Amino acid sequence: MDELELLKKDWNKDTDKYPKLTYNEIYKMILKKSSSIVKWIFIISVLEFIFWTALSLSLKDSESMKRFEQYNAEAVFIPLMVIGYIVLAYFFYLFFKNYKTISATDSTKVLMENILKTRKTVKYYVAFNLVYLVASTVVVLFLELDRDQLVINKAQLAAADGEILKFYAVFIIATVLVLAAAIGILLLFYWLIYGILLKRLNQNYKELKKLEV
Amino acid sequence: MNKELEHSFVELLEAHQNIIHKVCRLYTNNYDAHNDLFQEITIQLWRAYPKFRGDAKFSTWMYRVGLNTAITLYRKSKRTINTQDFEGVAFKMTADTYDDTEEQQLKILYKAVHQLNDIEKALIFLYLEDKDYREISETMGISEVNARVKMNRIKTKLKTILNP
Numbered sequence: 588m589d590e591l592e593l594l595k596k597d598w599n600k601d602t603d604k605y606p607k608l609t610y611n612e613i614y615k616m617i618l619k620k621s622s623s624i625v626k627w628i629f630i631i632s633v634l635e636f637i638f639w640t641a642l643s644l645s646l647k648d649s650e651s652m653k654r655f656e657q658y659n660a661e662a663v664f665i666p667l668m669v670i671g672y673i674v675l676a677y678f679f680y681l682f683f684k685n686y687k688t689i690s691a692t693d694s695t696k697v698l699m700e701n702i703l704k705t706r707k708t709v710k711y712y713v714a715f716n717l718v719y720l721v722a723s724t725v726v727v728l729f730l731e732l733d734r735d736q737l738v739i740n741k742a743q744l745a746a747a748d749g750e751i752l753k754f755y756a757v758f759i760i761a762t763v764l765v766l767a768a769a770i771g772i773l774l775l776f777y778w779l780i781y782g783i784l785l786k787r788l789n790q791n792y793k794e795l796k797k798l799e800v
Numbered sequence: 801m802n803k804e805l806e807h808s809f810v811e812l813l814e815a816h817q818n819i820i821h822k823v824c825r826l827y828t829n830n831y832d833a834h835n836d837l838f839q840e841i842t843i844q845l846w847r848a849y850p851k852f853r854g855d856a857k858f859s860t861w862m863y864r865v866g867l868n869t870a871i872t873l874y875r876k877s878k879r880t881i882n883t884q885d886f887e888g889v890a891f892k893m894t895a896d897t898y899d900d901t902e903e904q905q906l907k908i909l910y911k912a913v914h915q916l917n918d919i920e921k922a923l924i925f926l927y928l929e930d931k932d933y934r935e936i937s938e939t940m941g942i943s944e945v946n947a948r949v950k951m952n953r954i955k956t957k958l959k960t961i962l963n964p
Contacts, residue, residue, distance in 0.1 A: 590962060591927075591955060593902065598822075598928040604823035609837075613817070616811050616839050623873035679942045691844045691865045691873060692851065695922065696941025698868050708814040784875070787918070791871055794919040800944045 591711055625702060627688055627784055632686075632709040636679060639716050643671055655727070658734040663726055673720060679713040699792045706785065713777065724766055728759065809849050812858050813842065819862045824928070826921050827870040841869045864939050866927065869872060871918045912961040920954050927951060 647668075655664065685705040691698065731738050732755070745754035819839050824834045845865050852861055904932075913924055919940075924938045936951075937944040 590905065590909055590958065594913070595928050595930075597906050599930070602818050605818050605825075608814070608817055610814050613813050613842060614806070616842040617810065619839060619843060621840060621847070622842065622873040622875065623869070624839060625873060626903045627875065647926065671934060690848065690851075691868045693862065693868070694864070694939060694941030695868055695871055695919075698872055698941075704873065719905075745944050752805055787875075788872055791918050795915060795940070795942065798919075798942050798950050 592741065593600045611738065619732075621724075624784055624788065625686075628706055628709075629686060631780060631784075632682060632705075634770075635709055635713065636675070637713075640675060643668075654735070655730070657736075658730050660730050660734070663730070667723060667726070674712075674715055674719075677710060678715070682712075696792075696795050699788060699795065703792065706781070717773070720770070721766065724762060728762055732758070805850065805876060807960045809846060816859055816862055820866055823866040823870050823925065826909070826913065826925050827874075827918070837870060837874055840874050841866050858910060859862070860935070863926065863931070864911060867922045867939065871922055888916065908962060911956075912958050916954065916957070920950075923947065923951055923954060 623737050635725045653656065678683055682705065685701065689705060693701065732742070738758075742751065742754055820838050821834075823841065828834045828837050838958045845862065848861075848865055852858070913921065916924060922940060923936060926939060931939075933944045933947050933951075940947065942950075955959045
């Protein structure tokens with residue numbers, strides 16, 4: 588192609604047109620901080636781990652948690668908590684392992700795959716947390732209906748009025764709505780943050796993958 | 801960080817800085833963005849430098865880190881809009897030796913290259929830098945055959961942009 592040859596000739600012709608940075612200017616640059624997406628993914632991921640851990644810790648000391656203590660349901664709560672921490676440790680380890688493999692000296696494709704893999708670890712962790720949240724809510728809901736004296740009293744009152752079904756329905760629907768709203772907000776948040784952060788990476792990765800078909 | 805390492809790195813980079821400028825030229829289209837990307841590439845190179853082994857050429861190694869930064873790692877909200885005419889902003893074409901038509905043609909060509917997507921730009925860049933398909937495929941992480949096929953498609957695409 589003639590045009591490309593012409594371009595190539597011009598491209599390599601005179602290199603004086605580029606700015607010439609001095610030793611000191613370059614030296615100053617290496618002291619500055621990177622603003623790469625890997626750094627952002629790292630920061631956001633660590634914040635996510637902190638968020639979920641803080642959430643579980645704050646719930647543990649909350650008023651409602653103290654109420655749960657009267658349920659005598661340690662057999663349920665303790666395994667749930669232990670599972671939560673084991674999974675957290677596992678994902679955190681996986682996240683660091685993947686993060687460490689990210690290197691700018693890999694080929695473009697491998698670099699992209701490693702970044703996406705790191706990101707995916709956190710995604711799975713969040714997915715686990717959402718499932719965990721739903722599962723715990725179901726367990727708590729069941730325990731409340733079964734063992735909470737306050738709830739039992741109300742249920743008995745409702746039963747006396749012949750409205751026991753309505754009582755359960757309201758109770759369950761309210762819980763589902765609150766849970767759905769919380770999950771909805773979280774998902775929207777993730778979708779926004781990662782959507783913006785990874786848009787170009789995903790596009791470029793798709794473009795590279797397309798070459799293999 | 802080791803002073804000696806810093807010194808050798810900065811010296812090498814000073815000598816080879818044109819490679820980074822060329823990457824920036826392709827991926828940005830204004831002066832600020834150019835400097836911004838230049839800085840990020842420099843930081844990424846410096847970070848990777850302790851693992852740099854003399855068995856690879858410094859310039860070859862720079863191509864890889866430079867392109868990876870431009871395509872994947874670099875992120876700035878003031879990132880460029882493709883439609884702007886870069887050539888007019890940051891660099892003056894040294895076109896004294898060209899006749900008008902050639903100069904005109906080159907202008908259109910550079911503009912067309914700027915309209916390519918990030919991956920296509922990387923391939924064109926390596927092609928302009930006279931890299932063979934083996935090196936192109938290794939840098940991008942695709943097979944040589946695919947690199948060839950893609951290169952041909954880019955040529956066709958450029959033709960279409962040039963002669964719509």
